[in-house]
C-alpha cells in the first residue's frame with residue numbers, strides 16, 4: 001500500500017537513467033532524503049555533483065516516513081547514555097538539534113509546500129512510568145528540557161509522559177522534489193560495482209573525487225562489513241480520517257502504546273514494530289493497529305496503510321563518515337533508527353563537511369570505525385546470533401509440508417522433492433514459488449503474512465511473492481524456484 005504523503009504529493013518529473021561516462025567532483029549514491037540533502041548541500045558549496053538512484057527519487061523508505069522532526073527520539077536519552085556514553089550522546093543531541101533547525105530553514109527558504117510546523121513532542125507509556133523517570137534524568141544530563149505530564153493532546157490516558165516543546169513535523173516530499181529539481185540526478189541507475197573512485201551502472205559510469213553512499217542499507221557487503229553491524233526493523237502505519245487532529249507528535253513505549261501525529265486531514269497511527277523477518281510478530285500487525293484505532297477513534301475511517309523499514313545500529317548512533325579505511329574518498333551515512341528526518345539532515349551536514357574538508361566538531365561521534373562499548377557488544381552478539389540462526393535454517397532438511405497444503409492467501413517454506421520452496425498461494429488459487437534462499441547471503445526467508453512478502457531474518461532484505469526485490473541489502477530479486 002502507498003503512504004499518505006506519497007498519495008497526497010504529486011510525483012516529480014522523471015530523471016533519465018545514466019548513459020555514458022561522467023567525471024565530477026562528488027557522486028551521491030541513493031536518492032532518498034539523505035542523498036538529496038547531501039547532494040543539495042554539496043551543490044550549494046559549489047561542487048559539481050551527480051546523484052544516482054536505483055529507482056525513483058524519494059521512492060524508497062523516504063516515501064514511508066511519518067516525518068517527525070525532533071530530537072526526542074522516543075525514550076532515547078537513557079539508552080544512549082548506556083550504549084554510547086555521555087560525550088557521544090551529547091554530540092548526537094547537538095547534531096540533531098542543529099539538524100531540526102537546518103530543516104526548518106531549508107523548508108522556509110525553498111518555498112516548498114511541505115507543511116513544516118513546530119509542535120510539541122511527547123514520549124508516553126501506559127505501563128512503565130519508571131522508564132520515563134529515568135529518561136527525564138537522562139535528558140537533564142544531556143541538557144535537554146522535558147516536562148513531566150499526564151495530559152496528552154490525544155485520547156490517551158498515559159501512566160507517564162514527557163513533553164519536549166518546539167519540535168516539528170512536515171511532509172518532506174515537496175521539499176525533496178524542490179531540492180532535486182536542479183540536481184544532476186539519474187533515476188533507474190543502480191550502482192552495480194565500484195572500482196576505486198569510479199561507480200558503474202548497467203549503462204554508464206561516474207568517476208568522482210568523493211563518493212557518498214546514502215542508500216539506507218549500504219550497497220556493498222565488503223569492505224565495511226555493515227551487515228554484521230546493522231539490523232533492520234519494520235513498523236506499520238494507518239492514516240485515519242474523520243477524527244480530531246492530534247496536537248503534537250506522540251511516541252509510545254511499552255505494550256499497547258502507539259505513535260501518533262496529524263497531517264492535513266488525517267491522523268497517523270503507527271507501531272507494531274518488529275525485527276525484519278520475525279514472521280510471528282509480523283502476522284496480524286495491521287489488525288492490531290485497526291483494533292487500537294477503533295479504541296482511540298471509534299468513528300475513524302482508514303484512508304491508507306503502509307509500512308516502513310529502518311536500519312538500526314547497536315549503540316543507537318548512525319554510521320556517518322568513511323565507508324572503510326580501505327576505500328579512500330568513499331563516505332557513508334546509514335543507521336538512522338526510526339528517526340530519519342533529523343538524522344538524515346545531520347548526516348548530510350557531516351558528509352558535506354567531510355567531503356569539502358571543513359572541520360566538524362561532532363564528526364568523531366558518528367565515525368563508522370568506532371569501537372562498540374560493552375552494551376553495544378551485547379547487541380552485536382545478538383545480531384550475529386540472528387544471522388547464524390537464519391543461515392542454519394537454510395541448511396536444515398525440507399519441512400514435511402507441500403504446496404498442496406497451502407490455503408489461499410497462505411505462504412510457507414514447503415517441500416518439493418528433496419528441495420525447499422518459498423511458496424505462496426494467492427486468493428485465486430494460483431501458486432507463486434521462488435527460491436527460499438535470500439539473494440544476499442542465502443539465509444532462509446520467512447513469510448510476512450501482513451505484507452505478503454518474503455522477509456530475511458538475517459539482514460532484512462525483502463522480496464515480493466514473485467521474487468521482486470523490495471528492500472536491500474540484496475541487490476537483485478529472488479530467482480524463480482526452478483532456477484535456484
Ligand code: FES
Pocket residue numbers: 227438439440441442443456457458459460461472473474
Ligand atoms: Fe543478508 Fe538475507 S542473507 S539479507
